[in-house]
Amino acid sequence: MSVDLADVPAELRPAAAAALAAAGVSDGHLAVELVSPERIRELNRAHRGHDRPTDVLAFPIDGSEPTRGPRELGDVVICPEHAGDLVEVAVHGVLHLCGFDHETDGGEMLALQAEVVRDICASRPGTV
Numbered sequence: 001m002s003v004d005l006a007d008v009p010a011e012l013r014p015a016a017a018a019a020l021a022a023a024g025v026s027d028g029h030l031a032v033e034l035v036s037p038e039r040i041r042e043l044n045r046a047h048r049g050h051d052r053p054t055d056v057l058a059f060p061i062d063g064s065e066p067t068r069g070p071r072e073l074g075d076v077v078i079c080p081e082h083a084g085d086l087v088e089v090a091v092h093g094v095l096h097l098c099g100f101d102h103e104t105d106g107g108e109m110l111a112l113q114a115e116v117v118r119d120i121c122a123s124r125p126g127t128v
Contacts, residue, residue, distance in 0.1 A: 002026070002027060003017065003020055003025070003026065003027060003028060003029075003030075004028070004029035004030075005017060005030070006029075007029070007030070007031035007032070008030065008031065008032040009032060009034060011086070012032055012086060012087070012090045014120060015086075015087045015090040015091050015094070015116075015117075015120060016030065016032060016076075016090055016091075016094050018091065018116050018119065018120055019090070019091040019094035019095050019098070019113075019116055020073075020094060020098065022095075022112055022115070022116045023094075023095060023098035023099075023100065023112075024098075025073070025098050027071055028071035028072065028073040029071070029072055029073060030072075030073040030074060030075065030076065030094065030097060031074075031075045031076070032075070032076045032077075032078065032090060032093070033075065033076070033077050033078070034078050034079075034080055035077055035078070035079055036079065036081070037053040037079055037081050037082060038053075039077075039079075040053050040054055040057065040077060040078075040079040040082065041053040041054075043057055043077060044057060047059070053079055053081075053082050054079065054082060055078065055079060055082040055083040055084070055089050056076060056077065056078050056079070056083065056089040056090075056092055056093040057076070057077045057093070058074060058075070058076050058077075058093040058094075058096035058097050059074050059075045059076075059077070059097075060073065060074040060096070060097050060099075061073065061074040061075075073094075073097045073098070074097045076090065076093030076094060076096075076097065077093075078090065078093065085117075087117060087120060087121075088113070088117050091113050091116050091117055091120075092113055095109055095112065095113055095116075096109075100112070
């Protein structure tokens, strides 16, 4: 099996792939969509009850249970106008799709996120 990133903007594919690898996910499909502040506010209101824009939302589909056919990991929706760093929020959203939750864990998700972002930056010349 393999990871299908065809529905991820090209500039965010390395971040999505790195987050999946760090989470131990080696198969499945995910999508990342870049949206306006109005659209992410609408989604945040409808799905989380927060009537304000945010940087990233994740909508997991399949759990970790085996399924017939390719595993559908879910969708990550990013609002560039509210995201400080697109790579970081892409990693954040993908980790949520993989079952991580910084609101309930002991800091594991955010530590892994920082490690993944640091590794991505170290592999790109000219980034800090």
